[in-house]
Amino acid sequence: MTTFKKLSLISSVFLLFYFGEIAVNIACGGESDPYDYYITYFHNNIQGDEYAPFAFNKMVSLYDDQEVKSESDVNSEDWAKHLNIKEQDVKQVMYKTDSATDVKLLAFNGNTSALPDSLQRNTFVQALAKKKDLLQYYQFAKACEPLANVAFDLWDPKPRDTSAMQNKAEEASKLLSTSKDDFLKLRYAYQAARMSHYAGNYPACKSTYEQYIKNAKGNSPVKGWGLALYAGAVRKTGNPGQSAYLFSKVFNSNPERRNQAYRNYYYTGAPADAALKYAKGDAEIANIWAINGFGNYDYDLKSLNKVYLLDPKNVINGVLLLREVNKLEEALIKSSDIAKVSYSYYFDEGRSAKYNDSLKAVNLKHLLATKDFSLKLAKEKKYAEPDLGYVTAAYLSWIENKPDQGTLYLTSIKNPDKLSARLKDQIRIVKLLCESSKIKKGSPFNENELVASLKWLDEKRFAENPVAPKGDYYDSWGNADKRFTLTTRNFYQQILAPAYLSLGDTAKAALAMVKGDLKYKTLSQNSLFKNMSYQTLSFWQRYLSPKSMQNLSAYKAKSGSEDMLGLLSKGLNQLSNDDFYELYGTTYLRTHQYDKAVEMFSKISPAYQYFSPQNWYAGDDNKLFANPFIETIKDYPKNYASSKTATTKKTFAQQMLRLQKLTVTDKKNAAYYYYKMANAVYQTGYYGNSWFLISYDWSSYDNFSKPKYNYDVDYKKAQTAKAWYLKARTLSTDPDFKAKCTFMLAKCAQKQIILNAYPLSFSWYDKDDVKFKDFIAANYNNPYFKELRLKYKQTPFYQKASGECSYLGDFIGK
DSSP states (O other): OOHHHHHHHHIIIIIHHHHTSTTSOOOOOOOOOTTOSSOOOSOTTSSOGGGGGGSOOSSSSSSOOSOSSOHHHHHHHHHHHHHTOOHHHHHHHHHSOOHHHHHHHHTOOSOGGGSOHHHHTOHHHHHHHHOHHHHHHHHHHHHHHHHHOOOOOSSSOOOOOHHHHHHHHHHHHHHHHHOOOHHHHHHHHHHHHHHHHHTTOHHHHHHHIIIIITTOSSOOHHHHHHHHHHHHHHHHTTOHHHHHHHHHHHHHHOGGGHHHHHHHHHHTOOOHHHHHTTOOHHHHHHHHHHHHHHTOOSOOHHHHHHHHHHOTTOTHHHHHHHHHHHHHHHHHOOOOTTSOOSTHHHHGGGSOHHHHHHHHHHHHHHHHHHHHHHHHHHHHOOSSSTTHHHHHHHHHHHHTTOHHHHHHHHTTOSOGGGSOHHHHHHHHHHHHHHHHTTOOTTSOOOGGGGHHHHHHHHHHHHHHOOSOOSSOSOOOSOOTTOHHHHHHHHIIIIIIHHHHHHTTOHHHHHHHHHHHHOOOSSOSOOOTGGGSOHHHHHHHHHHOOHHHHHHHHHHHTTTTSSSHHHHHHHHHTTSOSHHHHHHHHHHHHHTTOHHHHHHHHTTSOTTOOOOOOBOTTSOSOOBOBOOOSOOOSOSSSOOOBOTTTOOOHHHHHHHHHHHHHHHHHOGGGHHHHHHHHHHHHHHTSTTSTTGGGTOSOOOTTGGGSOOOSTTHHHHTTOHHHHHHHHHHHHHOOOHHHHHHHHHHHHHHHHHHIIIIIOOOOGGGGSTTOHHHHHHHHHHHTOHHHHHHHHHHTTSHHHHHHHHHOHHHHHHHTO
16 A cells, blocks of 8 residues: 555544644744743843843844933933023924924024914023024034935835935035034034935045044034944945944943944944954953943853953943843743743754753853852952842852752842842842742642742732733733743742642642732733733643642632732632633533533623634634534534534533433433433544533644643543443444444544554654554554444444545555
């Protein structure tokens, strides 16, 4: 038999899902947040606000695209100081006028009565009215802006008017030569250099800078802006090394242009050595090493050591050290299986053990080297806040699984009250982590010792999230400034929940997962499921059993206590009970305790909307409705119900309870009732049309993963259906009915072959692959197919099934 022929045997089992119903795939989380793709507890803002955009992050070019200072603020401040006027008045006229006001100001001749009242009272406008040369510059600068700031449109790019810009450059040069005000002369020179640069006349740009800007008196920010233009012109005229050096000077001198200078430094393409040969003095050399450190996403203690050697007091040392710690977090703190923070954690799992061991050795080696540097920084006391070194060493010890050593380092801090507020907060977090390390796998721990610190963390994250949104609770994008929010969530979900799970207390683990998500003090929606992250929702919907739900019901009553249980339970009681009882009832469906399932579903509000999946490719009417009480030969295409005939979880439980009772009270027809129950529970499995009665998601990849959750015995392996088909067949004397049961038993057995013994991969399509051959042989040797052919070949059902079912036909004709 050819490989193609072999594949037809299993086509209706798994290949159909790639082409038939892959649209019904909801087993995925939200988009990955570039500020939340690895587990971190070490806040990247505890040093150097002025260098905040250069915190470690591999997913974005800069941690924050916004400059740490606004150019409009810097320029307005410079004008206000020069004229002794209000800074906000300068900003209003320079940057915040509408187009109609701009027209009036461009035609302004000094007569303030022609302007609106608000502008007449503006101190900057009053200065313009008094000083004609000032007004002349203002109007000239405003006329340059439309030429310089041409909006870029990818689909309809408009070229700059280089001729007009060159004319403006020449005009600026003439005005510069006649002006007697050094303040204005510098600005005219800047406009001349800018217009020349944008017009592509780089020699003129360089000449203007060298003649008028480079040696201008004072520390005006305009000098740095001119230097940036000059650096760009140097690059364009063929000297990338000198250009990189000049951009490093702008990086250092002008925080309002720092991000831009950083990008331009790297746009030059020059190696560090090419820039370093122009540097003068230790500070400039250190600055270049710092920029190279900020641009390196791999481990880089070399840059840090260079900067510290040359300029140990500079806050850049602290920022670079934080970057190394954050890199180590990404490498060494692995996300818990029950709360993975991003998809990247799934992709690392396929690496070989040998590779992972080698990588771990490299990471630990860097951790020890970083810890040594931290202790050096702490002991030498050259850095402005040397205790950062002890805090860092303590945290790295915790990562290294040496919490006692970490606690010891923290005791080396002699005057913690004198530290900055952020560093003091970081100390509290590290202490909490070291204390939590007493939680040993499988061993009890004194959870109440952590309560005070966790309450403090709660208040910190509530301060970051003052008002709950009215729309979707979870905005998965943009946690750049939510450091305490992430720390709190990570502690509950990555440390506390797995600890409870290892102790066998799934209910407390579930509480910890929810607690980690409740970042708002007051919730705008009281739905339990709408206040959960994807990770928590998945945990609740997959891991919880009737016993767990029973324990959660008991824990809910403890929300008034001041211990850990009260802290965890409080959030749960803020939320509606409908989702809780819906899940409670579902756990009873999974365990076939239909009487208790009905009891739980009866506690739900009448208007509650039960979960209905969607077929994304089905247009507007894309809801799928359960149809479990049907007989099918083929699993595909699935025969769903209409909205009017749909079976809900509650009606399903009621029907199954009725059938269960009839197997006892109506012995004569018990075989039929077991068969009908078996069909229904088979349809609630992965291959059925009613999978969403016991599962909350369905993925085309489920067919390739081994059973993991308690309900997978039915969802993936069809074990209860198999048991009830066997019972039905045993109780019947009708050959055709027994043939039906045997056929369905073969389908149940086939599910276990695919999912248990032979997880598939694409390499098995090769006809010479041994595993593929074994898989085919296992299907051909299905004992129930053999029994069906030997005992029930003459039945009407056999004749029908062999014509409709491709893999039964393959078995017959093998």
